[in-house]
Amino acid sequence: MEWLRRGTAFVVAVVVTAVLGAAAHTQFIVASLADLGHPVSFADRLTWTAHDIAGMFPTFAPIIAFAFVLAFPVSALVCRRLTHLRTFGYVLAGGLAMICALLVMKQLLDISGVAGARTLPGVLVQGVAGAAGGWVFARLSRPRTN
Numbered sequence: 001m002e003w004l005r006r007g008t009a010f011v012v013a014v015v016v017t018a019v020l021g022a023a024a025h026t027q028f029i030v031a032s033l034a035d036l037g038h039p040v041s042f043a044d045r046l047t048w049t050a051h052d053i054a055g056m057f058p059t060f061a062p063i064i065a066f067a068f069v070l071a072f073p074v075s076a077l078v079c080r081r082l083t084h085l086r087t088f089g090y091v092l093a094g095g096l097a098m099i100c101a102l103l104v105m106k107q108l109l110d111i112s113g114v115a116g117a118r119t120l121p122g123v124l125v126q127g128v129a130g131a132a133g134g135w136v137f138a139r140l141s142r143p144r145t146n
Contacts, residue, residue, distance in 0.1 A: 009140035014068060017094065017133030018061040022053040024125045025116030056114075063101055063113070064133070071097035072137065087138040094134020095127040102126055 026049045030040050075093035079086040102123055105113030112118045117126045 006141045009137050010065075010068065010072070012140055013094070013133040013137035014061055014065045016136045017064045017068075017098065017129050018057055019053055020129035020132055021064070021098065021114065021126050022056040022060060023049050024122075024129055025056070025114050026052040028116035028119075028122050028125070060114075063105070064098070064130070067097035067101040067130070068094065068133065068137075071100075072134075075134075086142070087135065090134040090138035091131045092134065094137065095131035097134075098130025099123060099127045 027045070030045055030048065034040055071093040072090065075089040079089040082089070102113060102117050105111075114122075114126060117123045
């Protein structure tokens, strides 16, 4: 049943990252509108955030999953030796996976794959979303103690 716990942890980590990343994307776009003098109500922010989460999820989640599939095994290998750094390793792996995924999309598509990540702060916040997913994975997949 270990594989089921790890698989569930992985799926939850991807969902958390996709939701946080899409929400961050929306808030960066809304901030750009506000900078242009367009007032945005709190209700509009919530509506647009929910819309973007639902709209981005089918494309964004597989990209995140692919990035995590590459990053988490590397973290697992490192953390076998440094067990006390397990959580930190997955947090770092998740954050770097997101940043790398954005950079790869930029190179392959010659556009920003996530409009809210066109700037360095936007990319870093997406990295924080990935780090949150890494933390979730580390917590949910940690070995059981008897």
